[in-house]
Amino acid sequence: MLRLAVTTQAETFERMRDPLADRGIEVVAVQPEERTLSLSEPDLPDADVGFVYPSRLMEGGVIDAFLDVPWVNSREAILRSRNKADVLTRLSQAGIPVPATTFVSNPVSDEAVAAAARQFDPPVVIKPNSTTRGTGVAKVMDLDSLLGVTDYLDLVHDYKATGDRSYLLQEYLPDARDYRVMLVDGEYAGAVERRLPAEDRERGQWKHNVHRGAEATGVDLDAELRDLAERAAEVLDVDYLGVDLLVTDDRAVVNETNARPTIDSATKYEEGFWDNLAGLIREAAES
Structure with missing residues (x-):
C-alpha cells in the first residue's frame, strides 16, 4: 500500500484517511511544528509521497530532508500561492480578472499610501500579502483609518526579522x-x-x-x-x-x-x- 505523509490540519487528515485507504493509499500523519524533533533520530513515519509541503518553511525543510519524498504540492507551489501579489500579477498578466490591487513594500511614506488609496472608491481593503484565513485583513472607510492600520504594520515591519514586509490595498466588492x-x-x-x-x-x-x-x-x-x-x-x-x-x-x-x-x-x-x-x-x- 502506498504511504502518504500528510502535514495538513486534523480536519483534512480525518476526512481523507478512509476514502484513500479504500483506494490503496495509507494516510500517515506528520506533525512538522509545535513539537521537539531529534535531528539524529527523528520520530517520523516512513512514506512514499507527501501531500502538501508544510506551511512553515523552516520546519518544512527539516521534514522534507528526513522524508525525502516527492510532494503533490511542492515547496514552490506553496510559496507561489502564499504570495497574494505574485498570484494576482500572474493571473492578471494572463488575462484572468482579479480585483484592482496595489502592492505596497514597506517602508513607504504616508503620502505614497494616501496616493495609492485615492485610486479606489472607499471603502478600501488592506491585507497582509502572505497570511491565510483572513488574518490581518481590514476594511477602512477613510484615510485616517487606513494610516492607522499601516502604522501598526510599520511597527511590525520595523522588526528586522520580519520576513514579509509587504501588504496590499484592494478594491472592495x-x-x-x-x-x-x-x-x-x-x-x-x-x-x-x-x-x-x-x-x-x-x-x-x-x-x-x-x-x-x-x-x-x-x-x-x-x-x-x-x-x-x-x-x-x-x-x-x-x-x-x-x-x-x-x-x-x-x-x-x-x-x-x-x-x-x-x-x-x-x-x-x-x-x-x-x-x-x-x-x-x-x-x-x-x-
Missing part, C-alpha cells in the same frame, strides 16, 4: 458572493459558497472565512465560473488548489488561491473526487 473552488489535477472538483450567518452580517462582519464563523455550503457552480477557476490553476501550475472567487451581479474575479486547502465533507464535491485525488497522489509518487 460589496455584496459579492464568496466561493471556494477545489481543483484536482487542474480540473474542477467541487465548490462551496462561504457565507456569514445573517446576524453576524447585521453586526458588521464582512469576511466570509470559515475560520471566522462563515458557513460553507456545497454549490453547483456554473460552467463559466468553473472555467475561470481552472484557468487560474493552469496559470499557476498547482495541481491541488483552492481558488477563491468573488462574484457580483456584473463580474467575477479570482481573489486569492490556497495550495493547502482544507478538504470539506465529500457531499460538497463532484462524483469521482476521491478517485481523482488518489490518481494525482499516485502520479506524484511516480515522479
Whole structure:
C-alpha cells in the first residue's frame, strides 16, 4: 500500500484517511511544528509521497530532508500561492480578472499610501500579502483609518526579522458572493459558497472565512465560473488548489488561491473526487 505523509490540519487528515485507504493509499500523519524533533533520530513515519509541503518553511525543510519524498504540492507551489501579489500579477498578466490591487513594500511614506488609496472608491481593503484565513485583513472607510492600520504594520515591519514586509490595498466588492473552488489535477472538483450567518452580517462582519464563523455550503457552480477557476490553476501550475472567487451581479474575479486547502465533507464535491485525488497522489509518487 502506498504511504502518504500528510502535514495538513486534523480536519483534512480525518476526512481523507478512509476514502484513500479504500483506494490503496495509507494516510500517515506528520506533525512538522509545535513539537521537539531529534535531528539524529527523528520520530517520523516512513512514506512514499507527501501531500502538501508544510506551511512553515523552516520546519518544512527539516521534514522534507528526513522524508525525502516527492510532494503533490511542492515547496514552490506553496510559496507561489502564499504570495497574494505574485498570484494576482500572474493571473492578471494572463488575462484572468482579479480585483484592482496595489502592492505596497514597506517602508513607504504616508503620502505614497494616501496616493495609492485615492485610486479606489472607499471603502478600501488592506491585507497582509502572505497570511491565510483572513488574518490581518481590514476594511477602512477613510484615510485616517487606513494610516492607522499601516502604522501598526510599520511597527511590525520595523522588526528586522520580519520576513514579509509587504501588504496590499484592494478594491472592495460589496455584496459579492464568496466561493471556494477545489481543483484536482487542474480540473474542477467541487465548490462551496462561504457565507456569514445573517446576524453576524447585521453586526458588521464582512469576511466570509470559515475560520471566522462563515458557513460553507456545497454549490453547483456554473460552467463559466468553473472555467475561470481552472484557468487560474493552469496559470499557476498547482495541481491541488483552492481558488477563491468573488462574484457580483456584473463580474467575477479570482481573489486569492490556497495550495493547502482544507478538504470539506465529500457531499460538497463532484462524483469521482476521491478517485481523482488518489490518481494525482499516485502520479506524484511516480515522479
